[in-house]
Amino acid sequence: ILNVEQSPQSLHVQEGDSTNFTCSFPSSNFYALHWYRWETAKSPEALFVMTLNGDEKKKGRISATLNTKEGYSYLYIKGSQPEDSATYLCARLYNQGGKLIFGQGTELSVKP
Amino acid sequence: NAGVTQTPKFQVLKTGQSMTLQCAQDMNHEYMSWYRQDPGMGLRLIHYSVGAGITDQGEVPNGYNVSRSTTEDFPLRLLSAAPSQTSVYFCASSFGTVDNEQFFGPGTRLTVL
Numbered sequence: 634i635l636n637v638e639q640s641p642q643s644l645h646v647q648e649g650d651s652t653n654f655t656c657s658f659p660s661s662n663f664y665a666l667h668w669y670r671w672e673t674a675k676s677p678e679a680l681f682v683m684t685l686n687g688d689e690k691k692k693g694r695i696s697a698t699l700n701t702k703e704g705y706s707y708l709y710i711k712g713s714q715p716e717d718s719a720t721y722l723c724a725r726l727y728n729q730g731g732k733l734i735f736g737q738g739t740e741l742s743v744k745p
Numbered sequence: 746n747a748g749v750t751q752t753p754k755f756q757v758l759k760t761g762q763s764m765t766l767q768c769a770q771d772m773n774h775e776y777m778s779w780y781r782q783d784p785g786m787g788l789r790l791i792h793y794s795v796g797a798g799i800t801d802q803g804e805v806p807n808g809y810n811v812s813r814s815t816t817e818d819f820p821l822r823l824l825s826a827a828p829s830q831t832s833v834y835f836c837a838s839s840f841g842t843v844d845n846e847q848f849f850g851p852g853t854r855l856t857v858l
Binding site: 639642664665667676677678679682684722724726728729730731732733734735736737738 | 776777778780785786787788789790793794795801803804835839842843844845846847848849850851852
């Protein structure tokens, strides 16, 4: 079973709020966990690729953590801005051949 | 570099017709993949390839064929289009897999009537 689950499905916050999303995945035979940002009418763009248990990555106001033993990753956005409005996708790499399975995404809407 | 390119951008087919969605990349990436976007389901992997001559099935391969004769190109063939194949199709490529992000093309919007 190639389950990658994301929660919540959607989130509506006010500008300035901090927020976080969860990505859950099977913990066995772990290779990598990807996070992508997907704006409406555009293509997904990579935020982070994480491979090691305990990894923490940061890009501006966005950061992510990884727990491979329990099978979850968190994405944090500090001080959300309207331009952060997008769908955030996580994906688990199932083999070294590139089998990348995506979750259903978390749709974030930030109101001014 | 053009990155990952996809043609056509839009296509309308009738049930039973066949067609090929084109994908090309100029970044010398070994790994390429095809996804379809379905509402509420994120991206679903159709087929992927680790290099020229090697392909494998993803989550939803039925009704689609692929081949990889060159590093640059990875076409997706719909053998007999069905309304259930109405979707937006994305091609992606990466230099490696474990430590490397995927780069996505602009997508092809396909409608099957």
